[in-house]
Amino acid sequence: MRIFITGATGFVGGHVARAFAERGAQQRVLTRPTSNQSGLEGLSGLEFVQGDLRQAVRLRSALTGCDVLVHVAADYRLWVQDPDAMYAANVEATRTLLRLAAETGVPRVVYTSSVATMGFDRDGTIVDEATPVSLAAMIGHYKRSKFLAEQVAIEAAGRGQNVIILNPTTPIGSGDAKPTPTGRIVVDFLNRRFPAYVDTGLNLVDVEEVARMHVMATECGRPGERYILGGENLSLKQILDRMSTITGLPSPTIKVPHGAALLFAFFDEWIIGRLRGREPRATVEAVRMGRKIMFANSSKAEQELGFKVMPVYGALRSAIDWFVRQGYAPATPVSREAVH
Numbered sequence: 001m002r003i004f005i006t007g008a009t010g011f012v013g014g015h016v017a018r019a020f021a022e023r024g025a026q027q028r029v030l031t032r033p034t035s036n037q038s039g040l041e042g043l044s045g046l047e048f049v050q051g052d053l054r055q056a057v058r059l060r061s062a063l064t065g066c067d068v069l070v071h072v073a074a075d076y077r078l079w080v081q082d083p084d085a086m087y088a089a090n091v092e093a094t095r096t097l098l099r100l101a102a103e104t105g106v107p108r109v110v111y112t113s114s115v116a117t118m119g120f121d122r123d124g125t126i127v128d129e130a131t132p133v134s135l136a137a138m139i140g141h142y143k144r145s146k147f148l149a150e151q152v153a154i155e156a157a158g159r160g161q162n163v164i165i166l167n168p169t170t171p172i173g174s175g176d177a178k179p180t181p182t183g184r185i186v187v188d189f190l191n192r193r194f195p196a197y198v199d200t201g202l203n204l205v206d207v208e209e210v211a212r213m214h215v216m217a218t219e220c221g222r223p224g225e226r227y228i229l230g231g232e233n234l235s236l237k238q239i240l241d242r243m244s245t246i247t248g249l250p251s252p253t254i255k256v257p258h259g260a261a262l263l264f265a266f267f268d269e270w271i272i273g274r275l276r277g278r279e280p281r282a283t284v285e286a287v288r289m290g291r292k293i294m295f296a297n298s299s300k301a302e303q304e305l306g307f308k309v310m311p312v313y314g315a316l317r318s319a320i321d322w323f324v325r326q327g328y329a330p331a332t333p334v335s336r337e338a339v340h
Helices: 011-022 053-063 083-103 140-158 181-190 207-220 236-247 258-275 284-290 299-305 313-325 333-339
Strands: 002-006 026-031 046-050 068-071 108-112 163-168 170-172 201-206 226-229 232-235
Touching: 002 011, 002 053, 011 026, 011 108, 011 207, 026 053, 053 083, 068 083, 068 207, 083 108, 083 140, 108 140, 108 207, 140 163, 163 207, 170 181, 170 207, 170 313, 181 236, 181 313, 201 207, 201 236, 201 313, 207 226, 207 299, 226 299, 232 236, 236 313, 236 333
Parallel strands: 002 026, 002 068, 026 046, 068 108, 108 163, 163 226, 170 201
Antiparallel strands: 201 232
């Protein structure tokens, strides 16, 4: 099997590439000149193709002769100076890649969307693929761009293209080099920069199981269907407490009202983002998102793809150990004890 994969130098995509390599797949991997390829070291069967999502029209030859397009790449940021660049990478590139896949005869497409496109509310209702949702419910450019990109994939499937859509919740594990907004929560906790928390909830999923599902989707996913890939539904406080148990570091005990968090984010975004041109630690978009409890149900993926809903403790520990080994944070009290 020959695969064209985007996003393989990123967090989720790197694990996806590894999962396909373990199955013996031949992979054409899209990279940019600045891409960090360290996560792909040791993998066999890789052919590197240099390009850019914003110039996806140039990737026709890379898709020619492939059995599957696995489109993992996305611009995943909760704050951007230029929103147009995010829509170009997330929406228009998806549209172009799907068109090129159809024109070059690629038999199957696996598109990595996000649980962010689902219909969450503030009451903690557990959503599934059938929960009603609309573009108006999407907060911020990231969610809106992913929602629109998913609609592009659904429309392509409606025209008869073999497209399977995967909706991971919040992947966690080793190799989050950037790191993603979720990985930044872990890094901030490890560096004791998490003095307080807000009342919100997330679903955390092991990134390795998400990667395995990309392989399974090529084998048994139903065209046109969406599959939520989620693990444990946890409040932010529960996540911080679990990291405390793993590391020996104290978990914050001060709960900040959303209004106060929003005010802090506004000033942080204005001073750090607008005046200094750097990504702020707290964003208005992230706080607004936090008002919604992002709990999800993965029964459909369990039944149709063989997805396994697992406790997230192991993946959380893997992420912590990796960040410490890579120098993102100092050794924790627990790891110091282990050394001695």
